[in-house]
Amino acid sequence: MxxxxxxxxLLRVTSTDELGAYRVLRVxxxxxxxxxxxxxxxxxxxxxxxxxxxxxxxLPRAFSIARxxxxxxxxxxxxxxPGTKRLCELxxxxxxxxxxxxxxxxxxxxxxxxxxxxxxxxxxxPLAILQDAIAAPVTVLLGFRDRAHAQGATLLDSARVATDxxxxxxxxLVTELLxxxxxxxxCAVVYACGPAGMLEGVRALCARTGTPAQxxxxxxxxxxxxxxxxxxxxxxxxxxxxxxxDGPVFDAGELERIDEHAGLSEVGQPV
Amino acid sequence: xxxxxxxxxxxxxxxxxxxxxxxIAAFRVFGEGLRGAFPFAAYVSKTIxxxxxxxxxxxxxxxxxxxxxxxxxxxxxxxxxxLLEDLPLLxxxxxxxxxxxxxxxxxxxxxxxxxNAEEISRLLEACDERPEISAIELNVSxxxxxTGLDIGADPRQLEQVVRAVRGRTGKPxxxxxxxxxxxxxxxxxxxxxxxxxxxxxxxxxxxxALAPNPLSRPPRPWLGGxxxxxxxxxxxxxxxxxxxxxxxxxxxxVIGMGGVQSAAHARELIDxxxxxxxxxxxxxxxxxxxxxxxxxxxxxxxx
Numbered sequence: 118m119x120x121x122x123x124x125x126x127l128l129r130v131t132s133t134d135e136l137g138a139y140r141v142l143r144v145x146x147x148x149x150x151x152x153x154x155x156x157x158x159x160x161x162x163x164x165x166x167x168x169x170x171x172x173x174x175x176l177p178r179a180f181s182i183a184r185x186x187x188x189x190x191x192x193x194x195x196x197x198x199p200g201t202k203r204l205c206e207l208x209x210x211x212x213x214x215x216x217x218x219x220x221x222x223x224x225x226x227x228x229x230x231x232x233x234x235x236x237x238x239x240x241x242x243p244l245a246i247l248q249d250a251i252a253a254p255v256t257v258l259l260g261f262r263d264r265a266h267a268q269g270a271t272l273l274d275s276a277r278v279a280t281d282x283x284x285x286x287x288x289x290l291v292t293e294l295l296x297x298x299x300x301x302x303x304c305a306v307v308y309a310c311g312p313a314g315m316l317e318g319v320r321a322l323c324a325r326t327g328t329p330a331q332x333x334x335x336x337x338x339x340x341x342x343x344x345x346x347x348x349x350x351x352x353x354x355x356x357x358x359x360x361x362x363d364g365p366v367f368d369a370g371e372l373e374r375i376d377e378h379a380g381l382s383e384v385g386q387p388v
Numbered sequence: 389x390x391x392x393x394x395x396x397x398x399x400x401x402x403x404x405x406x407x408x409x410x411x412i413a414a415f416r417v418f419g420e421g422l423r424g425a426f427p428f429a430a431y432v433s434k435t436i437x438x439x440x441x442x443x444x445x446x447x448x449x450x451x452x453x454x455x456x457x458x459x460x461x462x463x464x465x466x467x468x469x470x471l472l473e474d475l476p477l478l479x480x481x482x483x484x485x486x487x488x489x490x491x492x493x494x495x496x497x498x499x500x501x502x503x504n505a506e507e508i509s510r511l512l513e514a515c516d517e518r519p520e521i522s523a524i525e526l527n528v529s530x531x532x533x534x535t536g537l538d539i540g541a542d543p544r545q546l547e548q549v550v551r552a553v554r555g556r557t558g559k560p561x562x563x564x565x566x567x568x569x570x571x572x573x574x575x576x577x578x579x580x581x582x583x584x585x586x587x588x589x590x591x592x593x594x595x596x597a598l599a600p601n602p603l604s605r606p607p608r609p610w611l612g613g614x615x616x617x618x619x620x621x622x623x624x625x626x627x628x629x630x631x632x633x634x635x636x637x638x639x640x641x642v643i644g645m646g647g648v649q650s651a652a653h654a655r656e657l658i659d660x661x662x663x664x665x666x667x668x669x670x671x672x673x674x675x676x677x678x679x680x681x682x683x684x685x686x687x688x689x690x691x
């Protein structure tokens with residue numbers, strides 16, 4: 118696991134690109150350690166962080182590292198609240214605070230198993246760096262709300278897409294594509310990241326079919342390094358796990374049912 | 389700029405607020421980068437209870453205007469496992485305040501909470517036996533099971549409890565006052581009369597958030613624990629008033645905290661009478677915030 122330097126560091130935005138409903142933020146991080154697929158960073162704009170509507174945002178926000186190459190970290194953003202909105206406004210040359218890489222990443226697939234990457238919405242981000250890290254061909258299944266969001270699929274290679282409205286690819290849930298893939302060839306290991314409902318669907322399906330699965334969770338968190346205990350999710354067998362420290366990637370068997378509160382990136386609801 | 393506090397020699401006046409920095413987790417995350425750059429002159433543990441606690445059901449956080457409401461519920465592994473597993477790890481921490489490689493051990497302050505004098509006595513006795521612990525902080529924001537009032541919110545009850553447990557340890561005893569009371573200075577006096585060696589404040593202000601519509605109709609509390617505690621810049625002016633009021637009424641040292649983000653904020657609490665200043669929520673934004681504030685305080689510069 119890559120260890121983060123102690124303390125947040127001031128980094129410079131090198132470019133921002135629109136990708137359908139998303140933005141891809143590229144940040145120069147020449148001295149940062151190379152992250153492992155599935156790790157994340159806490160981000161906050163250096164200027165005008167706070168003082169927006171309701172005096173928010175205040176806390177930094179957690180983002181999967183979507184890609185890391187040439188001393189640049191890439192992040193996939195969607196404006197869903199005051200923190201993500203401010204980060205989406207950043208332009209090349211702007212500065213931001215970053216802490217990371219943080220958390221426990223994905224574990225590489227065993228050689229005899231095919232990796233199936235299942236992503237939903239902005240949760241496709243850690244699957245891109247995972248695809249970069251796995252040498253063997255992988256199956257990529259991505260689900261989106263509509264056509265604008267489905268443009269995010271170009272972040273990965275050879276993705277099959279499902280949309281809620283049927284405007285691109287399969288009309289319906291990405292978990293339906295996953296079910297037929299597992300049925301066709303059950304010798305697979307699943308890597309998933311997305312909204313709570315999708316992850317719960319993946320968890321339940323993989324439990325039923327005995328398919329090993331690693332799930333990358335999101336949770337509203339204040340710190341990202343185990344200090345605040347805010348990002349708790351129920352542990353199978355009782356108690357709680359910290360998404361930031363014990364995850365964000367979990368073996369599906371470690372988790373209880375994934376509830377609606379997982380997947381909130383804005384520390385409470387966006388205003 | 390070393391500081392004497394209750395017989396301890398601290399490298400600088402900045403410590404952490406209980407429950408805002410998990411040093412064991414931080415060493416897992418930051419490794420050697422944290423060793424030798426430990427941001428606090430003393431380390432306060434999260435609250436330890438006799439029995440293990442899982443904590444409150446999520447959601448546990450709500451971002452408030454310039455602040456944070458948390459409803460964590462004091463998760464901890466219980467006194468037995470804390471003493472067995474955590475304390476030896478914590479005792480191994482060191483800091484290098486000068487940056488010249490002359491590291492020194494970080495004094496450990498263990499924060500404990502019990503629901504009555506008997507529970508608190510058992511906690512203090514167990515801590516008293518451990519040489520790794522330099523001082524004990526008593527969290528009195530625990531409801532009395534009979535009255536429902538926080539022990540620390542009622543000056544008479546607080547004085548009785550502190551007096552009843554005082555003799556169980558020879559280590560310095562710090563009472564962490566609750567701000568959710570009619571007169572915090574009266575409570576501070578009561579803690580002093582009961583035998584406390586120091587008081588610390590402010591704890592978080594009781595607060596609530598409603599789940600926004602249309603997610604929830606009719607509206608219901610957002611936090612799994614229903615109410616939580618407000619911290620961050622939003623509470624700093626309240627903290628300044630309460631620390632000033634307490635420092636004017638007690639002879640024992642005061643640890644001030646509440647919304648401190650910078651050396652200027654720490655300086656204000658010291659100016660109104662605090663001996664030490666704790667950094668809490670600011671560490672969530674940057675784990676090195678305490679070190680930055682201590683360095684700027686030392687240099688006499690603003691940030």
